[in-house]
Amino acid sequence: MNDPTWYDPVTVLDRSVATYSGREALRVAGRSLTYAELDREADAVAQWCSDTLPTGCRVAVLGVRDAISYAGILGVLRSGRAYVPLHPDHPEERWRQAMEQAEVQGIIAPSTEHHRLRGHTTLPLYVPMPHCSRVRRPGAEAYVMFTSGSTGGPKGVQVTRANVAAYLRHALQAWDIRPEDRCTQLFGLGFDLSVHDLFVCWGKGACLSVPDEGHALRLASYLKDERITVWFSVPSVIGLMQRMRALEPGSFPLLRLSFFCGEALPWAYASAWAVAAPNGSITNLYGPTEATIAILEHPVRTPFGTMGTVPLGKPFPGALVRVEPEEDVRTGELWLGGPQVALGYVQRQEATDAVFRTDPRGTRWYATGDRVRQDDEGCFHFLGRMDDQVKVQGHRVEPSEVDRVVGMHLGAGRTVTVAVEGTGGVRLVTFIDVPGDTVALMRALKEQLPPYMLPEAILILGHFPLNSNGKVDKRALKELANHG
């Protein structure tokens, strides 16, 4: 187990295929695949990559809810290449940017989606190979995942297979997932928490259950119908289910383990979940994409807090953590180091250098931009962001990225997007100081930004309020957004 390749994602799956070949591995879109069947479909993809694409290139995978997406990710990795997920709900312009920046050489998508892609690309599209052999090629990079960037648009985080192996080393050792478990797959494949979904489940020989499209409001039924025992989602899902009155006492007796990540977990949500799933444990996870999936964990135990949010927790073994101190040594920006720290942002050296730093001893660190406080027990607590970044249903959003796109369409004037906290979540409101057709602008934004980055409203102001430093007063704008 000290062999560094033992927890490599490809090796992890190979071991499970050998041990659990006849067990159910994946339930998606009305299909059920055993480990042996998933293995064969992944091999077909690996063969196509080997026969068709340059060695070591990147391959886009359209993240639709179809077996091909899952076999696609596995096949790309087996062929020694890295995958770049494309979110099916994101505008095609966003896909094009990602594929261009990551220099993608081929695309895996179900044949039903090929017509949609052909209009945008001349890259080869996956077709199943009639004959395939067992392809395993060494590869360094696992995936490139895009996240919102304050300047210059989305940034593609380059994550290696060694990074993922470091995550899996802890996840597969520490968490008690068993072959008879049914695990959720709620995170979009373009979100790195989906890497946990796939490999933590498959690493233990369990079954991954993918809900049908549009299931966000049907999660309670999905949980019951699919007999889910292991749950992983963003905390805001609890708020949604609570408002639907889906969290009655004992609603989900089969749930054994629940994990939450992607945004702060309010104690009130944790309590509501514990009431609905009385036989299970809750673990709060924290980690940015740049430090591979999650890197701090907090087992939620009684007594539950009544106010505020659950702590971020303590680092995984092997992870390096430090606080860049502000007023006292225990409060400041959280820096992460160790084997989970990613390579950087693809083709964005300046952005990489701004947050990935090497100290005099040669240790690489990622400066998270998250303000934290470490308590006497070594547990970290989230205090807020150093910058304007917000989370919308777990997705990182830089409001200035919205401003950049609005600015491109307006060509004049200023744009300021603010995030306001409403019932149940964060929403964005964009202010502009020039007259314009806000409906046309909204349509244009829809073609360039993912749904969670679209402002709820675009409002025109004659003049922006200024603060005493002569800068745009964002606090005043938030007030306006809340009441205007």
Added chain:
Amino acid sequence: MADPHLRDTVLSLIAQRAARLGMSTSELTDDLDLLRSGLLDSLGFVDLVVDLEKRTGKEVDLIAAMDRPGGTTLGGVVELFARQA
């Protein structure tokens, strides 16, 4: 045809958002899916139903409603409250 009075209430609740997205009232038909059209997100949809519950004094079974096909369409929402006579 769904209850016209209830339908008007639903329309009034989504009108502002629809206008901001540039949707005309003629596009707001019974088979318009409020989620898939981008008019509301999941939370917005639940808020709409909770708002309608307050206005009508009726309580609906949202979980069961979501399992029915067309549950998230404009007509589906009106139907949901009509059932709960």
